[in-house]
Amino acid sequence: MPLDEFEFSVLKTIQTHHLIFPGHKVLVALSGGMDSMSLLNILLKLRQKLNCEIFAAHLNHMIRENAIRDEQFVYSYCKKAGVKIFVERFDVPKFCADRKIGIEEGARAARYTFLNRIAHENGIDLIALAHNLNDLVETILYRIVRGTGLSGIVCMKLKDENKIRPLLYFKREQIEAYIKRNNIPYVQDETNFNLKYSRNYIRHRIVPALKLLNSDLENAFSQVHFSGMMLENHVKRLIKKYSERIFRCGKRIIFDSKDMDEFEIIELVKYCAGQMNVDLNYRQIQLVVSKLNENSWSIDLSEDIAIKKGFDFFSIEKKCKFMNILKVGKPGVYKFNDWTFELSSEVKSNEYVFIHDQGGVCIRKRKAGEKIAGVKMKDMMIDSKIPAFLRDEMPVVCTIDRIIWVPYVYVDRCFKERKEDSLVLNLLQNPYSCILELRKDERRKMV
Amino acid sequence: MPLDEFEFSVLKTIQTHHLIFPGHKVLVALSGGMDSMSLLNILLKLRQKLNCEIFAAHLNHMIRENAIRDEQFVYSYCKKAGVKIFVERFDVPKFCADRKIGIEEGARAARYTFLNRIAHENGIDLIALAHNLNDLVETILYRIVRGTGLSGIVCMKLKDENKIRPLLYFKREQIEAYIKRNNIPYVQDETNFNLKYSRNYIRHRIVPALKLLNSDLENAFSQVHFSGMMLENHVKRLIKKYSERIFRCGKRIIFDSKDMDEFEIIELVKYCAGQMNVDLNYRQIQLVVSKLNENSWSIDLSEDIAIKKGFDFFSIEKKCKFMNILKVGKPGVYKFNDWTFELSSEVKSNEYVFIHDQGGVCIRKRKAGEKIAGVKMKDMMIDSKIPAFLRDEMPVVCTIDRIIWVPYVYVDRCFKERKEDSLVLNLLQNPYSCILELRKDERRKMV
Structure with a gap:
């Protein structure tokens, strides 16, 4: 037939x-x-x-x-x-x-x-x-x-x-x-x-009422749909294009928004939040947009997910408790938040200090208003382009009387030289290296 | 107060x-x-x-x-x-x-x-x-x-x-x-x-009916408006970003769509058409989208404006008549369509041929099915990456019995050597050089 x-x-x-x-x-x-x-x-x-x-x-x-x-x-x-x-x-x-x-x-x-x-x-x-x-x-x-x-x-x-x-x-x-x-x-x-x-209400009441304005309502809406489909494909391509700017680090998804426009940033925020099974509502999107020009902030997206901004970085992250202090004594592996250190007799990494004092060291979070050689730790972190949302998790390595090392921020030169009996504190893993390396050229040189 | x-x-x-x-x-x-x-x-x-x-x-x-x-x-x-x-x-x-x-x-x-x-x-x-x-x-x-x-x-x-x-x-x-x-x-x-x-119909009939579905209809529509505003800014930024890919050549606006997605191409088409005071309607947009994967086509946008595609180039152009043939006799400036030549005793350009025959030459458009040394002119133009919409305007320089020069496509070597009494036909201006130079590396080498 x-x-x-x-x-x-x-x-x-x-x-x-x-x-x-x-x-x-x-x-x-x-x-x-x-x-x-x-x-x-x-x-x-x-x-x-x-x-x-x-x-x-x-x-x-x-x-x-x-x-x-x-x-x-x-x-x-x-x-x-x-x-x-x-x-x-x-x-x-x-x-x-x-x-x-x-x-x-x-x-x-x-x-x-x-x-x-x-x-x-x-x-x-x-x-x-x-x-x-x-x-x-x-x-x-x-x-x-x-x-x-x-x-x-x-x-x-x-x-x-x-x-x-x-x-x-x-x-x-x-x-x-x-x-x-x-x-x-x-x-x-x-x-x-x-x-x-x-x-049924839409079908039998609204649509007939709208058809008095345009009898070919279906065509009008298929225009909207068609534009919407093209837009959706554009957004998919955008996210693919920017995929190398999205980093999955521990409990975080971080992306680098440098040179992106509002629309692109919001689409990336929605995408990353989606990866954490969170849908942003309109109020949240408006709030994020209103703060795009501000440097450091945090907005709760759900009970356990927050979005934070620091410099050009956006972090969508699970809320969780940070470690406050960790005593480093015998040789071995130490985990402080997402950072992994190893105390050993050998240099095993590019990032390390020598530990001269057998009294041991501790790794702790920064303290409010803390200074190193008269300079505020906060300012040093800003100069080192550490995004605000990472600052309270950064490991601060101390002996009994001084700060000897804050990776990417500060190192006391005395502890870069080997002495007899020194042990080595190696930074083995750092999930944020991708972010922290990214702005290396922009970091102000530390003395 | x-x-x-x-x-x-x-x-x-x-x-x-x-x-x-x-x-x-x-x-x-x-x-x-x-x-x-x-x-x-x-x-x-x-x-x-x-x-x-x-x-x-x-x-x-x-x-x-x-x-x-x-x-x-x-x-x-x-x-x-x-x-x-x-x-x-x-x-x-x-x-x-x-x-x-x-x-x-x-x-x-x-x-x-x-x-x-x-x-x-x-x-x-x-x-x-x-x-x-x-x-x-x-x-x-x-x-x-x-x-x-x-x-x-x-x-x-x-x-x-x-x-x-x-x-x-x-x-x-x-x-x-x-x-x-x-x-x-x-x-x-x-x-x-x-x-x-x-x-009044919308205000007093439609809106109250829709408010039964959502009493905060205004908020729902301000969401749509807000998204629309961000999108509009994104498009503005897109066009700015791609501005170096938009060329104004004579009666044409041409843009290079290489690696753009559908959404981007349509926005550029709308922008370029807007520059010619044409608004694309939905049917036209749909038609353009349906032909994006085809290589060479032309669609009328209004009585005197058309959009044409050739390779990755889109040309939005005023329709007009092309010159068919132009006799080149005495030294002087000759205009063929948008191309400017000068016949003189000196070389004045990077693109030129020597004219040995005082009988003169003519510049004409290509003829259907025409061949040069057994090869179809059309295939030569394709190999030379001349977009279809330019091919009928290209100057074909001939003596009485042969084609000696088609800029960017073919030149007869005999006419690249100076003889006594030779005059020089210089190509002074070519509005499409921006386009034609762009794909130089992709052009198949001519013998």
């Missing part, structure tokens, strides 16, 4: 955007509603041309009474059509009650877990979802209105890892007309439970 | 965003409505603290009957308050009829012309506009719904050249409360004539 106009348009979309490649196995998420039934029928009609294999999967969420009716409907439809279908039941209400999450959120999670598992177990490449342009408009509207800033705009994508949405740029009315034209049976959809009120 | 809370918040906004500097003269655009009357009163109260001078300006648009009442109201109010006010009348209906433009568009243009002129004539630094957060929400909604993509989001700014909007982040209800609290008189606003229906 030749393709009708709608099927042909879907084929064009699949080809232009490279959604399906020859040999692909495609799993249609089949609720039994109009959209997914259309998608299944269209893909079945295109499968020869696309040279792909079509499967279906249906999860009975066990929420609504007629869920069994839907399950039986899609099962027998696929049997008749000769399509292999995977059907499972999952007690979503129980799952959500156990986890204290909303029914929509739980259903969504269960569905995607199910689809991904079926795909994985059966060597299936792609999961085809039946979202249409109206879903897209409604979702963008919902997200903008609820307050997600620009990031809310990129909510559904034609292709998103193993998920494809071949109907995303088609209107609901086109799909309905296709269903009618071809006498395709369907059931009422079972999705969007909790969101139902908002969704 | 001490500042009240609202006045203090406005002061903070002015200070945080550096809207007004000491010594500035500020002109309040005073319609007489609630917003502008508030703004005037607040600025008068802050003028000592800000150390600035306040003026007012009112344009009677001569549209509504009570325009005269408004004019008299603001005039006498300012007289009483001791504020210098500039009042003028302008026949907007006639102006719009003459120009066949909408009344809102015409009123807006007339108003801004008036305000800028008054500012210029009186050495005034800033024009203060009274737009509020609700205006912002309504404008963003209107623009997204009407279809402007992301660029619609950045519609009003706190500071935009000489315009400032100190009330932009305050809600209408805050302004109303301020007016009431202080018994400030006002008239009904005279703006938004044609837009009135849409404006």
